[in-house]
Amino acid sequence: MRKVKLFSLYDTNSLFYKIGMEINQEINKWPQEYFADDQIEGHVKNLKTGKELSIPEIHFARSESRTSSKIFPNSVLRPGSGSEMKIKVNVIEYRIPFEGDVNLLACRVSSNNSIKSEEWTVDPKIGELTIEYPVYGKTSKVLIHEHKNYVTDLMQQQSDLKAELLEFNSGLENMIRQVVEKRKNEIRSQNSLLSSLGLKS
Numbered sequence: 001m002r003k004v005k006l007f008s009l010y011d012t013n014s015l016f017y018k019i020g021m022e023i024n025q026e027i028n029k030w031p032q033e034y035f036a037d038d039q040i041e042g043h044v045k046n047l048k049t050g051k052e053l054s055i056p057e058i059h060f061a062r063s064e065s066r067t068s069s070k071i072f073p074n075s076v077l078r079p080g081s082g083s084e085m086k087i088k089v090n091v092i093e094y095r096i097p098f099e100g101d102v103n104l105l106a107c108r109v110s111s112n113n114s115i116k117s118e119e120w121t122v123d124p125k126i127g128e129l130t131i132e133y134p135v136y137g138k139t140s141k142v143l144i145h146e147h148k149n150y151v152t153d154l155m156q157q158q159s160d161l162k163a164e165l166l167e168f169n170s171g172l173e174n175m176i177r178q179v180v181e182k183r184k185n186e187i188r189s190q191n192s193l194l195s196s197l198g199l200k201s
Contacts, residue, residue, distance in 0.1 A: 056100030
C-alpha cells in the first residue's frame with residue numbers, strides 16, 4: 001500500500017526529458033557490433049519496448065462507495081488544534097479499480113498546474129485506488145457532491161494525460177533512431193580518424 005496524489009506531482013515534460021536522457025546514455029554504451037545492419041533493428045526494438053509507457057487507466061465507472069465509522073485524533077479533523085482527543089465520525093469511502101503504471105498516476109499534464117491534490121491509497125496488487133472523507137464539518141450530501149466534481153476533473157486529467165503519453169509512445173521509435181544515427185556517425189568519425197592514424201578501431 002502507498003499514498004499518491006493523482007495527476008499532481010511531476011509534469012510530463014520532465015518525465016519525457018528523463019526518458020530521453022536514459023535513451024541517450026544507453027545507446028552511447030552500446031558496443032559497435034550493435035550498430036551492424038543485421039543487429040541494429042533488434043536492439044532498437046528492445047529499447048523501444050523497454051521505454052514505452054504503460055498508459056494508466058482508472059475505471060471511474062466501476063467506482064464503489066461505502067460508509068463506516070472510524071476514530072480520528074482531533075488534530076486530524078481540526079488541523080492546528082493541540083488536542084489529541086479521539087473523535088468517532090462517519091466516513092465515506094470510495095474504491096476505484098485501475099490498470100497501468102502506478103507511478104504515472106501521479107504524473108501531471110504539462111498544460112495544467114491547478115489540479116486539486118487529494119491523497120489516495122494505492123493497492124497495486126489488486127489494482128485499486130481508495131479515498132475516504134470523514135463526515136466532519138460538512139454533511140454527507142456536500143461531501144458526495146464535492147467528490148463528484150473532483151472525479152469529473154480527474155477524468156479530464158486522465159484523458160489529457162493519456163493523449164500526451166500516447167503521443168510520446170508513438171514518437172519513441174523515431175527518437176531512438178535519431179540517437180542511433182547520431183551515434184553511428186560518431187563511430188564512423190572515430191574509426192575514420194583511427195584509420196588515418198594507422199590504428200585499428
